[in-house]
Structure formats: C-alpha cells, structure tokens
Amino acid sequence: xxxxxxxxxxxxxxxxxxxxxxxxxxxxxxxxxxxxxxxxxxxxxxxxxxxxxxxxxxxxxxxxxxxxxxxxxxxxxxxxxxxxxxxxxxxxxxxxxxxxxxxxxxxxxxxxxxxxxxxxxxxxxxxxxxxxxxxxxxxxxxxxxxxxxxxxxxxxxxxxxxxxxxxxxxxxxxxxxxxxxxxxxxxxxxxxxxxxxxxxxxxxxxxxxxxxxxxxxxxxxxxxxxxxxxxxxxxxxxxxxxxxxxxxxxxxxxxxxxxxxxxxxxxxxxxxxxxxxxxxxxxxxxxxxxxxxxxxxxxx
Amino acid sequence: xxxxxxxxxxxxxxxxxxxxxxxxxxxxxxxxxxxxxxxxxxxxxxxxxxxxxxxxxxxxxxxxxxxxxxxxxxxxxxxxxxxxxxxxxxxxxxxxxxxxxxxxxxxxxxxxxxxxxxxxxxxxxxxxxxxxxxxxxxxxxxxxxxxxxxxxxxxxxxxxxxxxxxxxxxxxxxxxxxxxxxxxxxxxxxxxxxxxxxxxxxxxxxxxxxxxxxxxxxxxxxxxxxxxxxxxxxxxxxxxxxxxxxxxxxxxxxxxxxxxxxxxxxxxxxxxxxxxxxxxxxxxxxxxxxxxxxxxxxxx
DNA sequence: GTAGCCTGCTGCATATTTTGCACCAGCATT
DNA sequence: AATGCTGGTGCAAAATATGCAGCAGGCTAC
Numbered sequence: 001x002x003x004x005x006x007x008x009x010x011x012x013x014x015x016x017x018x019x020x021x022x023x024x025x026x027x028x029x030x031x032x033x034x035x036x037x038x039x040x041x042x043x044x045x046x047x048x049x050x051x052x053x054x055x056x057x058x059x060x061x062x063x064x065x066x067x068x069x070x071x072x073x074x075x076x077x078x079x080x081x082x083x084x085x086x087x088x089x090x091x092x093x094x095x096x097x098x099x100x101x102x103x104x105x106x107x108x109x110x111x112x113x114x115x116x117x118x119x120x121x122x123x124x125x126x127x128x129x130x131x132x133x134x135x136x137x138x139x140x141x142x143x144x145x146x147x148x149x150x151x152x153x154x155x156x157x158x159x160x161x162x163x164x165x166x167x168x169x170x171x172x173x174x175x176x177x178x179x180x181x182x183x184x185x186x187x188x189x190x191x192x193x194x195x196x197x198x199x200x201x202x203x204x205x206x207x208x209x210x211x212x213x214x215x216x217x218x219x220x221x222x223x224x225x226x227x228x229x230x231x232x233x234x235x236x237x238x239x240x241x242x243x244x245x246x247x248x249x250x251x252x253x254x255x256x257x258x259x260x261x262x263x264x265x266x267x268x269x270x271x272x273x274x275x276x277x278x279x280x281x282x283x284x285x286x287x288x289x290x291x292x293x294x295x296x297x298x299x300x
Numbered sequence: 301x302x303x304x305x306x307x308x309x310x311x312x313x314x315x316x317x318x319x320x321x322x323x324x325x326x327x328x329x330x331x332x333x334x335x336x337x338x339x340x341x342x343x344x345x346x347x348x349x350x351x352x353x354x355x356x357x358x359x360x361x362x363x364x365x366x367x368x369x370x371x372x373x374x375x376x377x378x379x380x381x382x383x384x385x386x387x388x389x390x391x392x393x394x395x396x397x398x399x400x401x402x403x404x405x406x407x408x409x410x411x412x413x414x415x416x417x418x419x420x421x422x423x424x425x426x427x428x429x430x431x432x433x434x435x436x437x438x439x440x441x442x443x444x445x446x447x448x449x450x451x452x453x454x455x456x457x458x459x460x461x462x463x464x465x466x467x468x469x470x471x472x473x474x475x476x477x478x479x480x481x482x483x484x485x486x487x488x489x490x491x492x493x494x495x496x497x498x499x500x501x502x503x504x505x506x507x508x509x510x511x512x513x514x515x516x517x518x519x520x521x522x523x524x525x526x527x528x529x530x531x532x533x534x535x536x537x538x539x540x541x542x543x544x545x546x547x548x549x550x551x552x553x554x555x556x557x558x559x560x561x562x563x564x565x566x567x568x569x570x571x572x573x574x575x576x577x578x579x580x581x582x583x584x585x586x587x588x589x590x591x592x593x594x595x596x597x598x599x600x
Numbered sequence: 601g602t603a604g605c606c607t608g609c610t611g612c613a614t615a616t617t618t619t620g621c622a623c624c625a626g627c628a629t630t
Numbered sequence: 631a632a633t634g635c636t637g638g639t640g641c642a643a644a645a646t647a648t649g650c651a652g653c654a655g656g657c658t659a660c
Contacts, residue, residue: 318637
C-alpha cells in the first residue's frame, strides 16, 4: 500500500544500516529516500536514526517507531486477508521460522495439504535456530515459529507444545538395532555423529551428559541433519533425532531408529508459537490450527 | 501525520456518510477526497463504501478497514506519546467519556491535579450515557470511560470498579433530614425529582421499584443533575445521586444528603474502563492510574 | 599524513502526483 | 417534470517528489 511506502523504506534502512545501501535495493535514489526520512523525522519531531560516519543506526525513538511500523505493516496484511476472506477467496502469505527437524517431512507435507485447499496462499519457510526463530517473530519477519526446545523469552507465545523423545538413528545392521530401547551408555561405545550445539537435540544430549559428568565427543559434527543421516548410513556411527525430524523413507535408506531411554535423556518439547499479543493474519491463523491438529493426531 | 491523512479522511467520511459533506469540514474539495477514496479502494481491490443516491455507507470490507484505521491512528498517538516520554516531556491528549455524576466534582479535580504535574497534556471530556460511552471507546473517540452501572458489553474492559450507594438529596430543613438512613417507602410521600431513564441512578431506582410492583412517578424529570438539585432546593422534593456526583458545596446550597437503605436499593457500580485489548497512550494510562488511586482512597 | 572512499545532506531543474474547476449521469424529493 | 442532492470524470494548474551534481565530514589504507 502506497501510503506505507515510506515506513517500508525506513524498515529497510534500519535493517541495512545505511540509507544509500537501502536505496539501491529499493529502486529509489538515496536522495529521495533521505528526504523521506527527514520528512518523517520532522513530523515526529524526533530523529529516528543516529547519523554515524559509517551509516545510520536506530535511535531510541527510532526503535519504538520501527516496532510500530512493523506492527502496522503486519496488521495491514491481516486486515487485507480478512477482507479477502469476505470475498470468499482465501489469499495471503505465511512466513514460518522453524527448526531443521521440521523441514524434513512435517512442514512440506502440511504446507502441501494447506495449499491444496487454498492454492492462493503462499509460504516462506526459514530455517532458524531457537534464538533466531524468536527474533524473527519479534521482527515480524515470521508469523509462526516451530521450535524444538525454545528459549521461551517473554515475546514467544506458545500455541501448542508436544513432547519429542530423542531417538537414536543407525544402520539396520547396527549391533544396537536389536534392542528396543537404547541406553545412553551403550551409545558411547560407538562413534557419534552429532548436530552442532545450537540444536535442541544436542542441547538435551549435552545436558544429560553433563549430569553424569561426561562430555560427549562427537566423531562427526554437522549443522545438517541429512548429512548426519548419510554419515550414519556409511559407518557404524550413531546419530540422534526427534521423531518429527525423521524422514518417512528412513527404512529405505537402510536406517532404523530406536527410542533413547528416557531416564538417560528426557524428552524435549517442540513448540508452535507466535509473537505474544499479535493477531495473526487469517491464513496464518488457520494454518496454525491445521498444524496443531496434525501434531495432536500424531504425537498425543 | 501526513501519510495517514487519507485514512483520517475515510474515517471522517464514514462518520458523516457523505463525501461532499465530509470534504467541507476537511478543508479539501470533494473531488480530491473522492479520488483519494477511489485510490485506496483500488489498492485494496475492494469497495470501502457502498454508493447510495443519498451518500455513502461502509461496506463490509469498509467496516473491517475502518476499524483498522482507527486502531492505527490511536496506535500512532500511543507511539508518539511514548517517544515524547523518551525526551522527558509528558505530552499527549486524553479523551474521556463519562457519566454526568463525574463531571460535577471528581473529574475536574483529578484533571487539575494531573495537569499541574503535566501541563502539556490536554483533555477532552464528553458526557456520554452508559451505552454511548462504550461506543465512544469502540470508536476510539475516547481513551477512557467512567461509567455508572455500565452495560458491560464485551469490548468494555474494566480497569477498576467501586460501589456507589444511592443517596437521597434534600433541603436541610426537609422532614426526612433527621433520619440517618432513609427508607424508600418514606420517600414516596414526597415529590420526586428524578434523572431521566438513561441514567444509572434512575435505572437502580426503577429496578427496585419494579421489584415491589411499584412504578416511580417523578414530579420532575431532567437529564441534568444540577437542575435536579436546584429543584430540590426550591421545594420539599427529593432527588437521588451517588456520592461521587455530589458537589463539595452541597451544604452551602442549603442541601443535605442521606444514604438510602441498601435493602431497598442496592448500591450501583462505578466502573473505569477502556477498550478491551487496546494499549493506551502513556498519558491516558498514567491518568487512569491516578484516577484509580483516587477512587480507592476515597471509596474503599 | 594525506589521498581516496564512504557517509548523509542540499540547491535546482525536472517528473510525477495531487488538486480544483466545470461538468456529467443517476437517484430522491417535490 | 423540475430541482437538488449524490458520486464520478476530463483537463489545466498547483504542489510535491525525484534525480543529478556537488558539498562537508569521518574512516581507512598506504
């Protein structure tokens, strides 16, 4: 919407930290952009940006104002989707920040289901770790977050949470594969392919190890779950994953999984959340409902 | 703020119900105003107004959009007052819708106190009955409402409530003045000067009467409490008022008051409220706190 | 220490947008 | 049928936004 253009521009400048840089991406001259900012600042009677030799930085007032801008922009989206709803066509865009485990199977499937009912709805899905996901919500660059073991700061409003026990993934021919539940101490005899420390699964494992005064020594460490699975398929190593992150074709890959004993590593929590107090666009709200139903159906 | 001008205009058009009429008060030509509306409608892809031969009326989409507009406008006020707060000067404007009883003594005094601390804050005070006050909140034409016996629809969020017993007001020389608590049946022997039915006090009295299968026969009826007091000062009539609505100089007027027996007429409730879910501007929020403290101090 | 490079900012001519006037068509009231 | 209201449109004038060229000032690298 045109009347919010300047506000969009300010948002962009704040993100980039430079008027000239932002102008380039915004298809506008730095002159014009600069003057729009000056005009707004005059209207407000306060400087939104501190001018530094290297660019600009939000002032205290700017922080407040920018938050207001983002709120307005997201509100407008909501209103537009409500209006579209009136006309019967469900349109809109849903931005999601989520843990890697969700990308494997769960989200693609859920999005396909939703889009088959509402083809006009578009999606953005961003991989974000537990901290970054909450930041994305606060900045309104994401409508929904699906996070495993979130940090849960005050801005994160949980819509639903399900327990996710940690599972061991290994080759079908692995010596441990004949046990139905696997103890942590048995794992230590094998090379470990662990996700990097930013991930919730690793967090749980590290916590459990520290409680026993141990330190996990990963033979292979990666921030990519697919790579870890491939690594496990290639040797007699073990990796760890939560059920929702396991691909449906696990067996076809020659892999299998077993639950880790809960007395060794307690189950983690997968939480669906939004920015506290925000009223979501219709589409995002309905998609959240769908996800919640799916989670309940599958894990409770 | 200039970028919201069109939205302000739309608000005005919606209130007046005519583009030409609105244009007159907005210091703009109907042409320009009309085109601004058309432009917005094109951006939204929906008609905001239904065009009637006699003017315009909000469409369903318009209702949603207008609510959004009012929300935005009031949000901006809040943001501006937050920013002003940053600079140390408490500025802003507070709009209040309230029952008549509050106008006599309580509000003028509270506003004077607040303004002595924050002279840059300005006030609008509107007399609104119980229904209209809540409408004013919903339309965001008022930030706060102080209502006696509110209807309490869902949009009304109570910040605080205090009980207010109904009092009888009469001349100091009145035959009933020697009783400390007055029974309803004793009142019926005298001419009654009653507030009109829209008022909470009258509502309570009517309810009490109906419970006894009576119907109150007012000798004098008025929507102005000051007039009612003067009427009572002029003859041996009785009028009714809640404590907060009694002027401080009651005795100086030759009048006095007694509590009405609570078994006859139960105390009513005076409630301070705001629009549910709305975040008030800083000034309004602080003023509300002050009022709450004052009410607690005086009536609890 | 200075030359180059980046930053935000400004004067002025040029595009673009917005506005107001005059006028049109449609409906309601008289 | 006449009048008076409504919103809507073509066109020229006014107002606004833009882009270019060039400014001062701070950082960085040689």
